[in-house]
Amino acid sequence: MKRRAIQLKRVYEKPSRDDGLRVLVDRLWPRGLRKTKAAADLWLKEAEPSPALRRWYGHDPRRWRGFRRRYRAELAHRADAMRVLKELRRRGKLTLLFAARAIAVRSRCERGVTRVFPQAQTNHGGKAMSSFFAIQNPNAARRLFLGHSGLLLSGAAVALLAGRDALAAKAGTSKAGDVRILNTALGAELEAIAAYQVGAESGLLQKPVLDLAVQFQGHHKAHADVLAKTVSQLGGKPVEAKKKYGFPLESLKNQADVLKFAAQLEQGAVSAYLGAVPLFANRDLSKAAASILGDEAMHWAVLRHALGENPVPVAFVS
Amino acid sequence: MLGPLAAAVLAAPADADRGEQLYARCAACHALAYDRVGPRHCGLIGRRAGSIAGFDYSPAMKASGIVWSGRTLDRFLAQPMKRVPGTTMTYAGVDDRKDRADLIAYLERAGKSPACAHK
DSSP, rough: OOOOOOOEEEEEEEEOGGOEEEEEOOOOTTTOOOHHHOOSEEEEEESOOOHHHHHHTTTTTGGGHHHHHHHHHHTOOOHHHHHHHHHHHHHHHHHESSSSOOOEEOOOGGTTTHHHHHHHOSSHHHHHTTTSSSSEEEHHHHHHHTTOOOOEEEEEEEEHHHHHHHHHHSSSHHHHHHHHHHHHHHHHHHHHHHHHHHHHHHHHHTHHHHHHHHHHHHHHHHHHHHHHHHHTTTTTTOOOOOOOOOOOOOOSSSSSHHHHHHHHHHHHHHHHHHGGGGOOSHHHHHHHHHHHHHHHHHHHHHHHHHHTTTTTOOSSOO | EEEEEEEHHSSSSSHHHHHHHGGGGGTTOSSSOOSSSSOOOOOOOOOOTTTTTOOOOOHHHHHHHOBOOHHHHHHHHHHHHHHTOOOOOOOOOOOOOHHHHHHHHHHHHHHTTTGGOOO
């Protein structure tokens, strides 16, 4: 598989569709630049050299080597920022944006090369700049990255990742469409949370089924959380839970009834996500929806199993 | 060679029982007798789109001018977001013509069933 590169660009350059996720890595917001103009999907202030180090360096060529060394040492202590950058790069094309100051980038994709790029270029694009200073330092880079493997992104970070279509949003109505799809899904998740609450409080569920219901409800809460954050991230207004749901409580008389009811909801949810996956303008959102689909398909199977039915009755879901 | 097969499939009578199985796909958002993320389906046939009082429809659905029938449902279910751009029914659609016919046959039958007697 071809590894995806990290591109470097001045934030004042025109954004391109090929930029992928645009991450601003300056500590200060670029002077005189409007937020929409920057088209930055994420602002990672922690990736920049400290103010003290920048002052010490002062763009003095004699201090260049020392600057690199000290900067690397600083980055080693900013595990969170590096973790985020590493994870973002794993997920796709990445463009790091900066206004003026020197920045350093560590990327394992470039064979553990640590590159430090001074300001210098303005109109030559990322490629010209990335050939400037390439310093072989695979060991330090490897130590840095391997030290934090196995990371998991929080729901908030997933929402941030999904919100990478700052450019697409400007180009047309795709963002509004994606928000609508996400909000429909969010509405269904909120209902599922309420349904599991009804089930858990019904007194009809015995352990271990009760524990299962609580666990599944927790998953739906996590889904709803990510969906709502992503809607906000895309500039939309997340739908809220209804005050009242019209669940057919009169038909829930025993544990099996509750399980059947839950299984129906989960099966429907799988179909709903399947029907949403191809609709997103932003393919990262399709991926996120597929991830939720997989989880809810597992719920469906486990509920069927608890009912004594064939847990996986078909080779394809529809 | 496929002509006769296609004709046979098209000519096959709609199967409401099969449609009931297919209706499971709708169960994340719809129920027969009560409004959920999507509106209830009791009374659907003959209803003007976007007309259930108190349900939060998209402006697009309210303005669609559709009256639900076998024919209009078939077109809508094939590609909801194409037929009514702006609908909150963000679902790719039911591709298969026979699936749609069976689903609609079920909706028609269910509308006359006791489940919908008072809805």
